[in-house]
Amino acid sequence: MPPLARFLIRRVLLAVLMAWGITLVTFVLTNLVPGDPVAANLGQRALGDPAIVAQWRAEHGLDKPLWQQYLLHLQGLVQGDLGTSQQSHRPVSQDLAEFVPATLELAGAAILVSLVLGVAFGVIAALRRDRLSDHALRVLSLVGISVPTFWLALVAFYVFFYRLQITPGSGRVDAALGGAPAVTGLQTVDALLAGRWDIFASAVGHLITPALVLALYTIGLLTRFTRSAVLEVLGQDYVRAARAKGLPGRTILFRYVLRSALVPIITVAGLAFGSLLSGTVLVEAIFAWPGIGQYAYKSATTLDLPAVMGVGLVVGIVYLVINLVVDVLYGVIDPRVRLQ
Template sequence: MTSAKEAADAAPRVRRGRGAHPLARFLFRRILTAVLLAWGITLVTFVLTNLVPGDPVTANLGQRALGDPAIVAQWRAEHGLDKPLWEQYALHLRGLVQGDFGVSQQSHRPVAEDLAQFVPATLELAGAAIAVSLVLGVAFGVVAALRRDRLPDHVLRVLSLIGISVPTFWLALVAFYVFFYRLQITPGSGRVDPALGEAPAVTGLQTVDALIAGQWDVFVSAVGHLITPALVLALYTIGLLTRFTRSAVLEVLGQDYVRAARAKGLPGRVILFRYVLRSALVPVITVAGLAFGSLLSGTVLVEAIFAWPGVGQYAYKSATTLDLPAVMGVGLVVGVVYLVINLIVDVLYGVIDPRVRLQ
């Protein structure tokens, strides 16, 4: 007869602590990975920026100043270009830790101040575009899946294909010409009506700052200026999310547990929201996260057409003038945004699918 002590020794030991909070361990691993990737982004951005052909001295001083070696040497010393690359990177990394991105060679202001001015405008535009894309893309995808091979499905598939195929810059030009110039039903360029002026800066987001200040006329103007460029940016993502949502929902609809739920007599609304959408959202969230990062880095032409003072225009001007601190600052900000979005996506994975936390 086995004793109680032997039975206890034979039983599998539970590892205390490790299995207590699987979601906390999951988040810790993701955050640690994000920190390591952020350091990698600084290294890659610095190396690639310095490998770009061209001389920043020529781009900033011009040909006449190059004839004076004293001026060239002084300019290189002021911007740290007279030091070895490894030392430049060490100084750059130390500055980043202290929140110092360097000084822009064009605006002669700290890069951090420039980014604080331009990044919120792009975040507002991209955020509005991804919000519209999620609502319409997921809704269209669900309708197309539930009406498979019927008229709504065919119409939505054609529209999604058009949204994916139409070049964004061409659509922006057409939208600006038709809705502003010809029909005059949307505001012109910029973020607000010049006659109203911008709301006092708090977050840098004009819609939010106008609400904080209680300036409803500025809020209405900011929303009006935001609609057209946001819809132009969202069209591609709407088409992408429609197709991915349709495919994911169709795959889940064929699972055994969905058939079992139907056999039990559960209402279709309960089956859709509790069983189908929860399982189908995992690939949709992945696509949405990648799409948001792409919107941030792909707004250059849309910002140029609508005169939107965002980070895209700042990055373009910095690249054409070889403003290395500004280019590295923009690259780091975009990379960190990608990391944050991926971290949010990983967290949503763990919330939606508990199996992800235990892997």
Template sequence: MSGGGRLLARHPLARFLLRRTAVAVLLAFGVTLVTFVLTNVVPGDPAAANLGQRAIGDPAVVDQFRKQHGLDQPLPAQYVTYLGHLFQGDLGESQQTHQPVLTDLATAVPATLELAGAAIAVSLVIGVALGVVAALRRDRLTDQLLRVVSLLGVSVPTFWLALLAFYVFFYQLGVAPGSGRLAPGMAPPPYVTGLHTIDAALAGQWPVFWSAAGHLVLPALVLTAYTVGLLTRFTRSAVLDVLGQDYVRAARAKGLPGRTVLLQYVLRAALVPVVTIAGLAFGALLSGTVLVESIFAWPGLGAYAYRSATTLDLPAVMGVGLVVGIVYLTVNLAVDVLYGVIDPRVRVQ
């Protein structure tokens, strides 16, 4: 057996991850096919959506537009051409911005990633902590209050909460900055990651950093409200399930400190379902922040997808669909890796 084969035989987790990576690559091809087909079968004519009223009445102009964007070819030929360009890193040209879709996404994706990353980080800290407290104080007043708060968090519409937060904290109280990612007239930091907070810190531009961080707080907290409620409820349920296991009772019977039992026995086992929910929530934040981004004028993936869909900008819509699909595949792969880190049984099986 070769060295690589022996390595995979000794490490079942490595073999599992190799299979998952191969499946993810195949699913990525499926994402391109589904995105392409659904984008091209929706009712509407891209030429009518992108050309003016006078131009749409000129058959020569319409034919030129369709030929320029490859819309005069059969769908199978268009898909093969799309794949060929995709392998070269070319997602096409946006019919609205007249820039490469990859250039537009290089600006929109980091903006959403910064917003969703801040929201999920805060949500994990608060949601897991509240869920553990609720489980340890089961059926007491603290548990009842936290269950009500978490229910409100998952029930309140995010767009309504965003409007309310913007009106109260910006318009009425003036304690939060306005819309956008930076203060008006402030230039973005040199592009490294596309995340203004990180790029400003790397460049040592601290006024830009604090402006970017300040603009990030309110929309991130709005997104956090729903995710905290979700994580609190799932963490409580997972911790309660683990607390009833025999090995937890055995650990307590041996006289181990309560903190040791909680951190090493209860919380570690309960984190497996919590990580699954957190991964799904993070993927949803990256792909579903269109209303919050619109309210706060945040130039992210959601706002870009909305503009592209309303104008039938097919290359941009397919680019967004591909990004969203890759996000979910990447998140699922990362969750699988965390399973092996958290639960030793995954590394053994």
């Protein structure tokens, strides 16, 4: 069997084991949250009636021991059933199918901007080490890492929408346009599939400001990591040998320097994308973006345990998939990883 195939099989088996661990951790942590879901979901009058309380606990399986609740939870997961949300009274899977694409679209746009600008800035800073442009980009990266995202979101919304009125307001698309027929749940993609360029332009306009706000931190992070990785590779003997052979600078940069520096860059990018998905609550609240962050916040405040576990499971699976993709890219980029 080829080394790359063995490498992939090991990673997939490990991912399956980790997926089971995610279900266990999300279930245990959710049930350790202080508070009584009965009190959070029933009114005071109903809460004073023991018969109503007992019936509600029985309907939601809270009258059984925790280990039985976990087995029932696993059985439902195998069948694709994440339970019923106590706040929307709909299947959690249906709620997540509605809210997750919005967050994926926002985080995807943010990570795409971050990769393009962060890697470009890091390469420029490394190639122009200790020059004015290097110092300026390092200051910019420090600002991006240091500025709180929620504060930046408030300032951006106030300045660009309220004062200058050059960006759209809240939501994913103009209310007058409605939305494209749902296919993927991504407004930009669905608008293109439907041939609705007006909806596509509106969706992109609504996406720009929150995506740039989310991307600023990741741009700063990637700029610093890319600069360090490129500087380390530039000092290697094979780069000096390539220069001594008279190879063009562009060839040296793309074939030798960037390929060797991609491993730490991919690692940071993968972790950043996962953190963007799970950390968009405040940005989504400020821009009224109907994503998983808002759904998770409302579920947590009402102690909607099935919804909280569903969100935790989705975020954990996303991290798992990202790590699997990163591991695969390791094997593709660096042959030494496949042989270990």
